[in-house]
Amino acid sequence: MPWVPGNRWDLVADRQPDPPRVSVVVTHYDQPEQLARTLAALQCQDHPAELLEIIVADDGSPTEPVVPTGVRLLRQEDRGFRAAAARNLGAAAARGDVLCFLDADTTPEPEYVRRLTRLPALLLEAVTVGRRRHADLTGVDATTPVAEAGPAHELPEPAWLRDEYARSGDLLHADDRSYRYVISAVLACSRTFFEEVGGFDESFSSYGGEDWEWAHRAWQAGAVLAHVPDAVAWHDGPDWAGRSGDDRVREGNRQSLLLARKIPVAGSSGRGLLPTVPDLVVHLPGGLSSSAEFVCVDSVLAAFPLATVVVPLSQGESLVHADPRVRVGDEGADLDARVTLRLDRALVIRDAAPLAVALSSLGQGRIGAMTLLGEDGIVLARADARRARRRERRWSTSAGFDEVALTVEGVHALRDEPHVEAWVGGWGGPDRFV
Numbered sequence: 001m002p003w004v005p006g007n008r009w010d011l012v013a014d015r016q017p018d019p020p021r022v023s024v025v026v027t028h029y030d031q032p033e034q035l036a037r038t039l040a041a042l043q044c045q046d047h048p049a050e051l052l053e054i055i056v057a058d059d060g061s062p063t064e065p066v067v068p069t070g071v072r073l074l075r076q077e078d079r080g081f082r083a084a085a086a087r088n089l090g091a092a093a094a095r096g097d098v099l100c101f102l103d104a105d106t107t108p109e110p111e112y113v114r115r116l117t118r119l120p121a122l123l124l125e126a127v128t129v130g131r132r133r134h135a136d137l138t139g140v141d142a143t144t145p146v147a148e149a150g151p152a153h154e155l156p157e158p159a160w161l162r163d164e165y166a167r168s169g170d171l172l173h174a175d176d177r178s179y180r181y182v183i184s185a186v187l188a189c190s191r192t193f194f195e196e197v198g199g200f201d202e203s204f205s206s207y208g209g210e211d212w213e214w215a216h217r218a219w220q221a222g223a224v225l226a227h228v229p230d231a232v233a234w235h236d237g238p239d240w241a242g243r244s245g246d247d248r249v250r251e252g253n254r255q256s257l258l259l260a261r262k263i264p265v266a267g268s269s270g271r272g273l274l275p276t277v278p279d280l281v282v283h284l285p286g287g288l289s290s291s292a293e294f295v296c297v298d299s300v301l302a303a304f305p306l307a308t309v310v311v312p313l314s315q316g317e318s319l320v321h322a323d324p325r326v327r328v329g330d331e332g333a334d335l336d337a338r339v340t341l342r343l344d345r346a347l348v349i350r351d352a353a354p355l356a357v358a359l360s361s362l363g364q365g366r367i368g369a370m371t372l373l374g375e376d377g378i379v380l381a382r383a384d385a386r387r388a389r390r391r392e393r394r395w396s397t398s399a400g401f402d403e404v405a406l407t408v409e410g411v412h413a414l415r416d417e418p419h420v421e422a423w424v425g426g427w428g429g430p431d432r433f434v
Contacts, residue, residue: 023096057090084200184211303352351410368401
């Protein structure tokens with residue numbers, strides 16, 4: 001099969017593909033010594049040389065980089081920090097079936113390309129991240145093998161990254177926030193998947209963040225994330241958190257604010273502000289009475305304040321239309337949220353916790369869709385994850401994720417004419433609504 005269920009890259013852990021055609025895109029800006037070391041290391045890879053293309057994507061260095069014969073050099077105008085645009089420039093020119101991204105100051109060990117590209121050669125959706133170790137390579141001759149120079153001059157490795165790879169089983173147990181552990185300096189994926197997801201967001205115009213935004217987009221498109229710890233590349237210098245001289249809090253906040261606008265996932269976006277792109281979209285059925293529509297929408301938004309609710313176009317006045325979280329008719333037809341919940345009937349949510357837990361599980365493991373049942377077994381709604389939708393569209397089968405039926409406590413089908421005064425006043429039992 002060209003896919004695995006969920007994120008189960010371990011199911012093909014023992015398979016070796018034929019060596020793929022690989023394009024290594026090396027992003028560079030005014031780092032001649034580091035670039036020379038990285039290009040020398042790429043000449044020593046144990047991947048077949050005839051299947052290895054090396055592209056230097058230069059971000060407008062003041063002096064044109066010197067590259068060996070056979071290495072392609074692409075340059076863009078210097079308009080500030082544009083690593084995202086440089087990577088896109090290199091990827092657009094690549095001829096390989098697998099793209100391997102490196103930074104000029106990140107030098108790979110001899111087995112790096114072969115090990116990092118194994119999964120993308122097997123699985124079109126695989127996105128692999130290698131192990132970035134750190135060393136002070138100042139003054140070290142560029143021809144010295146990095147597998148020797150790195151350990152001899154090693155700097156501390158980021159504990160937060162190492163610990164997360166250990167906790168998640170090298171991202172086998174990835175979730176919606178695992179984009180934070182994908183580093184573009186040691187990244188590989190198939191060229192087909194990169195083109196489908198779209199390139200790096202070029203609105204990122206200073207250090208950091210563009211790789212996390214891209215990784216989140218890839219995950220939502222059905223990516224299989226995997227950390228490959230034995231694909232090692234050595235970064236010349238400390239991790240960003242270990243650097244001095246810059247206002248790291250200010251830079252960290254700049255990155256976090258930009259990501260909060262682009263990634264509407266709990267723990268990444270704002271806690272109260274409406275996200276630019278909804279994380280949860282709830283579609284109401286047609287033919288509801290105005291009172292059932294009111295209680296249903298009010299109930300949904302009380303339980304999920306950051307959700308977007310889509311209601312059918314109605315003939316008369318509706319109190320719910322004034323809420324900016326409510327879309328009417330075709331306004332909400334094309335919303336592509338992380339989770340889409342389509343109600344079969346009007347419902348009331350008296351306890352949001354069980355439903356929140358059920359919806360949060362979608363797309364994280366093997367479950368991609370679910371039918372939600374009331375306590376009496378009646379079908380209330382159907383929910384699915386964007387990851388499952390994209391995977392199904394790509395392969396014309398839902399085999400990549402499981403679908404389950406689940407009884408959800410605290411959620412009830414509404415009667416045709418619920419008691420609105422009792423609902424808004426908070427008095428009376430379920431018999432007033434159910």
